[in-house]
Amino acid sequence: MDFKSIAEKRYTTKKFDATKKITDAQIEDLKHILKLSPSSINSQPWLFTFVSNEQVKNDLAHASYSNASKIKDASHLVVFSVMDNLEVFEKRVEENLLENSIKFYKQFVKTQTEEKTINWLSQQVYITLGFFLAACATMDIDSTPMEGIDPKKYKEILHIKDHKVLFSVALGHRHLDDDTQPNKIGKSRLTADTVIQSID
Ligand SMILES: Cc1cc2nc3c(=O)[nH]c(=O)nc-3n(C[C@H](O)[C@H](O)[C@H](O)COP(=O)(O)O)c2cc1C
Structure with a gap:
């Protein structure tokens, strides 16, 4: 299927079929794809935590409001x-990035406030979300991106260090009863005239 059709078909799944699991091979592919995500100066300030353990998944569900x-x-x-321990992050920058990238970081990123730097790093993590949702759709995996979660509780449950939790994505296969599927209700978007301009 071409990417245009995939974009028309993918949607934020509101109800999964609990009997349908994603294979280990698909999960390995998704891990590999995430690792290949692009980021400014190749900074890669992220941590991706894959959870299949039912107990932990349930604990996280209870920390996810209406997404439970x-x-x-x-x-x-x-x-x-996103990595929010800048000391650890900067050590990683020094050890792994190209000279020009390190220069860019020191000149344009590090000179800002810590809050702005962490915001810039978070933007890099959001790029991986778009990449990931597109990858899932091409693999026929349904997904739900979620900011409606309690990041502090997530961090505690997952014992995450040196990072701030931003969002999560549920993966699986849609329940046929999910009334929000595009083939039932279409896609709701602003018109092209509103959000796209061409300078010819
Ligand atoms: C960063 C982000 C956070 C989102 N958080 C939630 C959420 O917590 N719960 C939810 O049901 N949908 C969430 N969504 C899904 C959006 O509401 C959805 O993408 C949008 O309405 C467009 O619908 P579609 O994805 O079905 O095309 C989120 C989407 C994004 C990109």
């Missing part, structure tokens, strides 16, 4: 975090 039932029925939950 989606997470309980999903096959896997992937938690996206």
Whole structure:
């Protein structure tokens, strides 16, 4: 299927079929794809936590407000975090990045406030979300991106260090009863005239 059709077909799944699991091979592919995500100066300030353990997944569901039932029925939950310990991050920058990238970081990023720097790093993690949702759709995996979670509780449950939890994505296969599927209700978007301009 071409990417245009995939974009028309993918949607934020509101109800998963709890009997349908994603295979280990698909999860390995998704891990590999996430690792290949692009980021400014190749900074890669992220941590991706894949959860399939039912107990942990349920604990996270209870820390996810109205998203709880989606997470309980999903096959896997992937938690996206940004590195917020700048000392650790900068050591990684020095050890791994190209000279020009290190220069860019020191000149344009590090000179800002710590809050702005962490915001810039978080933007890099959001890029991986778009990449990931597109990858899932091409692999016929349904997904639910979620900011409606309690990041502090997630961090505690997952014992995450040096990172701040930003959002999570539930993965699985849609329940046929999910009334929000595009083939039932279409896609709701602003018109092209509103959001796209061409300078010819
Ligand atoms: C960063 C982000 C956070 C989101 N958080 C939630 C959420 O907590 N719960 C939910 O049901 N949908 C959430 N969504 C899904 C959006 O509401 C959805 O993408 C949008 O309405 C467009 O619908 P579609 O994805 O089905 O095309 C989120 C989407 C994004 C990109």
